[in-house]
Amino acid sequence: MSRFTIPLVLFALLVVVLAIGIKQSPDKDLIPSPLIGKAAPEFSLPNLIDPGQRVSSATLRGHWYLFNVWGTWCGSCRMEHSMLLKIKQSGVIPLVGLDWKDDDGDALSFLKKEGDPYQTIAVDHDGSEAIMWGVYGAPETFLVNPQGIVVYKFIGPITEQAWEQQILPRLPMGQMPAAAARS
């Protein structure tokens, strides 16, 4: 054993540790969700568009949906909005909105002006539902399967690239516009 063996091994270890750190640094702010692979939270919340109705997780069972947490106060959500409209247009998967700590009037006038990409929008005035989903910033989007299991979480505004590379591949091949248009 040469006298350089131990320092060399230590140096190699250090390189490995630092390399892992550098490789993960762009994702430093993305905290993995413990909900992935688990049942999405059950909820029954006021409906933004139709205040007499409620949005409940039970009625969402049976088909894929994207659960999108947003608010008119959130700049990145406004950035994301055009992409959400595109997703709606594609008819691949319905969007269920969670209007997080927002003013109902602001939300309604925003959607009227910019277009409404959602199949239905639940309202979370006090922020307690967002905590159930482990939300720590908007926008956040959860992909939920027909069994009500969270398959994937996307943090930040959905981009064209994220839609094509992260979300679409996780959907079953048979996910056709006709299947998703049903609401």
Added chain:
Amino acid sequence: MRARAASFLIAALAATLLLGFSRAWAIAPEQMPTPQLEARYLALIHGFRCMQCQDESLADSPVNLAADMRRQVRDMLLAGKTDQQIRDFMVSRYGYFILFKPPFVLKTAWLWLTPGVLLLVGVIAALTVIRRRAALVAKDLEDNDLTDA
């Protein structure tokens, strides 16, 4: 007329009392009804990370989300949940990252064990060096003895 005035007075008195009571019973945003609950509440929120600011605890963070999460802790305490139940709930939503003191599980084992391992390596290295030096000195003395002789 008199009876009316009297009933009005009684109503006013009742209203004042009620108001006073509701004031007394209402829980101020950062206050718990008993000192025991207050102590548990403070201990809990100091142990949770603010998910938005990350280097601050829920107790220290001024952001809205931290206030919502403090309210969640408070509500669960008032509902009679144990500290462990509240911690488990937070971990089930936000992951171990939310705990400033992560638990000892397989995923975090290296975090807890590395300092001990490093300390052990240091002690062994120090002992080796000290022994070698001591041996050298001893040998030196021996050599000196020989030359003197």
